[in-house]
Structures are given as C-alpha cells and as structure tokens.
Amino acid sequence: MYKEVKSDAGKRPGRVSRSVPGPRTAGRILSAAVLLAAAGTLVTGASLLVPGTTSRPLEAPLVAVPAGQSISVCPGPARLLEGTPVGTDPQFSPESATAATSLNAVVLSSDSGVVPASRLAPLGGSPLTEIAPEPAADATEPATGTPVLRAGVVAGLGVSDVSALSAEPLDNRQPAAGAVVSYAAADGDLRGSAAASCQRPGNDLWLVGANTALGRSAILNLSNPSSTPATVSLELFGAAGQIQAPGSRGLLVGPGTSRAIILGGLAPGQERLSVRVQSDGGPVAAHIQQSVLRGLTPGGVDFITPGAAPAIRQVITGLEVQDPQALAGLTSGPGYADAAPALQLTVPGTADAVVEINLYGRDGRRALPGGGVITVKAGSVTEVSLQGVPAGLYTVAASSDVSFAAAARSTRGLSADDAIDIAWSPAAARLGSQHVVPVPATGDRRLVFGAPEGRTTISYTPITADGVIGAAAAVDIAGGTTTFVQVPGDVGGSPVVGYLVSAAGDPAYGAVLLLQDGTQEISILTVAPEAGGQEQIPVTLGY
Template sequence: MSKGEHDNENDNSAASAAGTSTAGPSGGTPSGNAPSRAETRLRRRGLPRSGVIGGILSAVALVAAGGGLVSAASLAPLSPASQHLEAPLASVPAGSSVGVCPGPARLLEGTPVGTDPQFSPKSATAKTAVSAAVLGSSAGVIPGSRLAPLKGAALVEIAKGAPAASATAAPATAAPVARTPVLLAGIVARQEVDDISVLRSDAQDNRQAAAGAVLSYVADDGDLQGSAAAGCQQPGNDLWLVGANTALGRSAVLSLTNASSTPATVSLDLFGSQGLIQAPGSRGLLVAPGSTRSIILAGLAPGQERLGVRVRSAGGPVAAVIQQSVLRGLTPGGVDFITPSTAPSDRQVVTGLDVQDPAGVAALTAKPGYADAGPALEIAVPGAADAVVEVKLYGRDGQKALPGGGVVTAKAGAVTEVSLAGVAAGTYTVAASSDISFTAAVRLTRGLRPEGASDVAYSAASARLGSQHIVPVPGGGNRQLVFGAPDGAATVSYAPITADGKIRTAATAKLTGGTTVSVPIPAEVGGSPLVGYVVSAAGDSAYGALLLGRDGRQDISTVAVAPEAAGARQVPVTLGY
C-alpha cells in the first residue's frame, strides 16, 4: 500500500469512527458545508476537518465551563482569606526626650558673612544658665535624665532612672498594695553654661518623659546688653522661624544643632519683605552628628527688615534658633533668641505680648532708626496666594480694637508686619486667622528713651495647652505666667515645682472666653525656691507663655510653653514586595 493510500485509509477510518462521511457527492467536502479559512489552514497542516470541528467544540465547552466558574465564584460568598484587610498598626516605643538649649549670646567678630563666623569673648557681666525639670512617675521614680554638652561628660546627672526589674516574679496570690502617688521632680536650678547643652530624659512606661528646660542670658554691658531666653527645643526636620532682621545695625545669626547620631543635610527657604529670596549657599548645608553650624543671615539675605526662615533637614533632625540683636549707632537696642513657631496653618495664636505706654512708643518709633522699637505681629505666608488675615487682640477685660482695623493682606511668599502701636498698655494674646496657611510671631520691646539702652523679645506662635507641660522658670527678676483663651472658657492649673524636688498644690486660673490672665511668680513656695511649674488646661483652647523682666532695667524676654510629652504611638504598616 502506498503512502497516499495509507493516509486515505486512516482518514476514512477516523471519519467512520466519528460517524461522518469524508466526501460529498463530488468527492470534496460534505454537501452544504464549505471549508472555512481556519479549516483550510489546518487541513493543509495535515489535520482533517473532523479534528478541526472536535477542537472547536472542545474550546467552546472549556470557555462555557470557565464562564460558569466565574459566575459561580461571583455568586459564592467570599472566604475569609479573600476579604479586604485594613493595614495593621504597629506600636512604636516612646523614645527619649531631647531638648537642645542654645549657647550664650555672642558678638560677631570681623566681616559678618559666611557660614563659620567668629565670635568675640562674652562680656564681663554676661551670665548664661539653664533651668530644667523632669517629672517623676506616680511611684516617685524620676526617669534617667541628665544635662550635658553636645559632646562630653554630663554637667548635671539629674537621675539615674528606675532600677532593673527583679528576676524573681512576685507570687500570683500577692495582694495589690495601695500606693499614694508621690509627686516629685528632678530639677536643675540655674546651671551656668558656656556652650550649647542638651537635656536628655529616658522614656518611662512607654511614654516620653515630661521634661523641659529654659536657657536665660543677661548682660549689663556691651553691645549685647539686655536679656534673652529660649525654651530648649525638641529637634525636627521642618522648622519655621519668623521675625529676623538683617538691616543696618541688626545682626541675625542662625544656629543649626544636630544632637543625633545621623548626619543632617539642611536647606533654607528665605522669605523677605518682598517675596522669596534665592540665595546661593542656602542649600545642602551639612551638619555633622553632635555639632553646630552657624549661618550669618545677612550673608544670604542682606538688608531685610523682615525675614522668615524655613529650615528643612534631610537625615538627622536639627534644632534651630536665631540670635537677633540691635545696635542703633552706639546705643544697644537689645538681644533675644528667635525660636520656631508652629507650622503654617489657617490660625495662629501668640500670647505673652507686653505693650508699653502707646504715647511713648509712638514718640520713639517716629525717630530715624527706631521704626522697629515698637510691638508688631510678623506674618509669613509660604504659599503662592496672598492671605487676608484677621487679627484680634485679647486683654484682661476682653477683646481690644486694633488701630488699623485688624484686617490685613499678607503677600504670598513674604513676611508682612502688622504694627501694634497705639494699643493700650497691658498684656495680651494675639489670635490671627485666614483661609490661607501662614505662620507668625510677635515682636515686643521695652524702653522708651532713645538715649538709653532698650531691649527686644520675640514670642512665637504656639500650640494650645494640654496636660503636664513642664515650665522651668529662671531665677530672679519680674516673672509672670501669661495664659490666653481666645475662643471660650478655659481652666488652667499650675502646680509649683520647688528646689527640693517637690510638686506643690496646684492653683487654678479660670479664663472667660476672649481674655488674657497674668499670674505673678513668687520667689519661693513653702520655704523653698520656686524653679518651675506643671501646667495643664481643660475646656476650650488655652495658650501660655512665660514673661520675664529684670528689676530696675529695661529688659524683657518671653518663652512660649513647650508642647506636652508624647505618649506611645501606632503607625500603619504597609505590606508589599
């Protein structure tokens, strides 16, 4: 049998088995069924038409079966394994509390340019000290804490912390022991420092330690005579400082401190009176771990009567502070530290504004070179749109009218000044709001005689009060706690901390909405020198600041109440690959 005959026999056998005929009347395809293009191609490859039809039917059956499976799956209830799951939350242990205190105010030497300035020795009468307090637990255990320079041995070992837990567990049947809370604090009472220092406190019960520190500077002679104070700040990666001045006779030095073990690369955004300032040398500033870098802002933005600085750090967090001083000819005009304000938002509140006699302020600021010798609100708008800001002033007896009406348009990308001249003498809280995010600070001054020394201070916008804020108080002088409630009624309690480490019975200030209350600070409580307060608030939003003066001198400084300690946090965890 030839190969062709063998093939035909196989085809016919296959056709017979399938119950079909291999040829029509003309010997071609079956009658009435012309071959399709697909059949023709497959038959050319040696596949008979019956195989083609069988394959097509099988494919249709599989598709139908698959559709049935999909339909059934869509109708069947979801199994637990296929349900949508929310991203899990992971608990993050509370870290140590770190407060970076600036160094003493120092006068620049030589040409005021560059990022590594030289400073002259401090004056003969200048004194710089740090006051600090660390709150103990209800069991009377003070967290491990110390005040130390950036590098080197501790200046003050406040507490070594709780002893290690015993390896022997207590019997399960032991009855709980009733324990009266022991209210104690570890304190640092006016520790003199000659450089930047850091207050470190260990976490306790998975919560950051309630701790705080304040640096105070005083000098009776030299170009930097006056007083300055600053809260020791928790480092961050995005900070805003408002109120600097680089005009003639004004000196502004920005200090960046990296107290972490990670290098920090810092970039500065500069906001002047007319808009953003593009300054070479303001990007990629490296601050090594355990070091400080100082930048003379006049070298980046000269001749700016109003200047705001945004500090952004990639890598380690940094602390930022501006040493601002004024010299009008040969007459010292004051010195202070500008510390970070709260991040931009549509509402900012500043308390601790102290205003002198308006007639005296008007006469002084009218003289050449004294335009910045009066109180003012500085507003920085970082966005691309102008902000229409409404400013309200609250005193002891309620809201006070502003001479200009209280509504101002603040230019986008710039710093706008709102004069507070003409306001009656007293202590106030400033509340500003807008539909555009902004940040703010207040400048306050002391001294009305042009031939005499005067002083300047800056109060940054701060967050509302919560619970257990630690407010250290420098010793001596005229000291006040200032609380403001711009919206509704609030109750603020303040418990004195004395030098013997005891926390005394708290007093209470009840604030009606739209008022400001000043509380004089005594020299001692219960026979022991007062060194600080534990401040808590309830009710509507309340804000606080420490206002400091010196008897017999035109000195003034202010410190906003620092945020409360952070508790345990939870962060969402994203699963993926």
C-alpha cells in the same frame, strides 16, 4: 557668600568609640518587629480579597511602639560677632564683662516617684551634670496607692556652649522633661536679656522675626544632637517675596555638632525675614540670635525660636504693649521703627492670604488701629503695627483661608538715650495636660494665659529646687481674655524652678513673660508640648 562657625564640643582626638547595643537599640529593634508584624497582618488580610470584588477603604491601624529617649537642645550664650577677613570663618568675642548664662531643668518622675535616668551635657560631650541615675529594676514597679510625684532638678547651672537635656523612658512612657536657658548682660553691645525654652529637634522648623538691615545682626544656630548626619536646606522669605540665596542648600551639620550661619550673608538688608529650616537625615534644633545696635546704643537681644508650622489659624500669647503715647515719641525717630510692638505674618504658598486679626487683653477684645483685616502677599512677610493699642498683656488670634506662619514682637524702653530690649513670641499650639514649664531663676516671672474663644480653667503646680511638687492652684479664664499669674520667689523656702500646667475647657494658650526690675529687659518663652504616653503610629502599605 555666607559665613559660618562650627563647633565639635566634647570630641577628643585619637579616641576610638565602639558601638554597643543598649536599651535604646533594643527598643528600636522591638519597634521594627512590631511594625513588621502589623504589616504582615495587613498583607494577610489583603490576600483574602477575591479578585474583582469591590472593596471599601479602611483606616490605617494604629500600632503602639516603645517609648524612646527625650532630647531637648538648649542654646548657648549670646555672643558678639567679630569682623574677620572675607572668606574665613567668623569669630565670636566675649559677650561683656557682666554677661551670664544659666540653665534650669526639670525632669518629672513616674507616679511611683522614680525620676527617669537623665543628664545635662554639652552637645556631643561629657555630662555637665547627672540629674538622675538609671533606676533599679525593682524601683520601676507601678504605684499601687496614691501617686507620689517628685522631680529631678538642676537650678542655676552656668553654661558656656550649646547643651542637651536627655531623659530615658520609664514604664514604657515618654519622659516629661524641660529646660530653659537665660542670658543677661548689663553692658556691651549685647546688653539686655534673652531666654529660650530648650527644644526638641525636628526636620521642618519655622522661625519668624529675623532682621538683617543696618545695625541688625541675625545668626542662625543649627544643632544636631543625633548620631545621624543632617543635611539642612533653608527657605528664606522677605518683604518682597521668597529669596533665592546661593549657599542656602545642602548645609551639613554633623552628629553632635552645631553650626552658625550669618543670615546677613544670605539675605542682606532685610528688615523682615522668615526662615524655614528643613533637615534631611538627623533632626536638628534651630534658633536665631537677633540683636540690634543703633549707632552706639544697644537696641536689644533675643533668641528667636521655632513656632507653629503654617496653618489657617495661629495664636500667640504673652505679647506686652507699652504706653502708646510715650512709644509714639520714641518710634518717630530714625532707626526706631522696630522698637514698637508688631505682628509679622509669612505666607509660604502661591496664593495671597486675607488675614483677620484679633487682640484679647485683660478686659476682652481690643480693636486694632486701622481695622484688623489685611492682605499678605504670597511668598512674603508682612508686618502689622500694633502701635496705638493700649498698654497691657495680650493674646493675638489670626485666621485666614490660606496657611501662614506668625510671630509677635514686644519691646521695653521708651527713651532713645537708654538701651531698649526686644522679645519675639512665636505662634504656639494650644495647652493640653501636664506641660513641664521651667522658669529662669531670677526676675519678674509671669505665667501668661489666653483664651481667645471660650472659657477655660488652667491648673498650675509649682516645682521647687529641692524636687518637691507643690500644691496645685487653678485660674478660671473667661473667653476672649488674657490673664497672668505671678511666679513667687519660693514656695516653702525653696526657689521655684518650674510648673506643671494643664488646661481644661475651650482652647487656651500659654507663655512665660520675663522682666527684670529696674531695667528694660524682657524675654518671652513658649510652652513646650506635653509629653505623650505610649506612642502610636499609623501603618499603611503601598507600592
């Protein structure tokens, strides 16, 4: 049987809530009216066809719908699982004497300098902090002169549970917002660091990199920030194929609640485990708290977050490889195979995939030891070792004629006598325009960019804790290379809390690499998709 823990943060007994129609409700009603009007137009057009005449297929028209609220879910602190009697809910102990978890959030203003109404709150609870109030009606007038951007910022906020960043639409445009949670501990079994970009909920998520073998702990955390119950089903993939696990279907996650599933109870002893999370009802956010303990020596902790859905091409950037000779001495010892960099590939379909893998570093393409073409069995997870690759930062590009999911493991630490840390980076979508990229408050922070195919130009603009949008800078990246930009501690005397990132040219990919001076700590953050403008959806009719 699996074990779980539930959280209903922010609920108060004896309190009755009443639903009052608000701006978002009105937006939904308007959306429905727009869609019905579009549907009526299509029906009218269809009724004009003369029976028996030939017709040609028409593309489904795009209908603009009102912009909606943006919600991103942020993981809570890493917690150590305590042993409990069989059949009871698991309990979580305090992380350590030195563990700390903090959150940075950025909400971008409109061109007129108005920050959308936004707040940070425990999932389902009262606000931790208000970032910006509802703007006055006359403050939302479109800018007539030069755009004046600024940001609403939360810097270094301590958090103790799952939280949510919400922002309201402004000028009928989706709000641009982002947040990042960072955890660090200098002692205890969860020694190391973990960080994750707060994620927008979805109904179909893929997580690659879990491990439930001896000394490894993988806890899947599901969060439902919506007002609709979510019924979640899990698909599990291991090295030998898909895993049929009783208890992996029909997992209820109530509105405004979180639920933790111990993956070792569903799929024990799996050195390679990928999880597909499908939600029927409310969309959910998901992350896996992955940790390693080799005897009494901590082996790292990380938050595994969803990556790109299976596709015939996947790109990962931000992979860090240590000195291969020193690493070989460490990983030759028993229990240290997963202390080496590696790529994991999951093929969910019924056909094997022949995958071609290329690595691109600072000086161009690097050959993989043993070639770069492998076969991945259908329904299974295959690990590709990256040992022997010269030390450096890399972008991984993999392609096949069969869809697959992918993630890469980076590690820090070269001595079995000291703690080692791990970081997983999933495949991500290419960069577009105006990504909000928050960064943690401390450490060695680097923006990593990769251009696997052709030349591209990356523009990056700092955002400081006082809400100022700084001067933009740009870096030109040659095709087939990876580069990074060092994040300064401050700009103009105010700490840097994030960036606006845009790409132009051939496809480019980005990540944030986090290191800590004097330690082996490492974390890698993906770059969230950019906010859209006015959303458009296709309208089709059928019966």
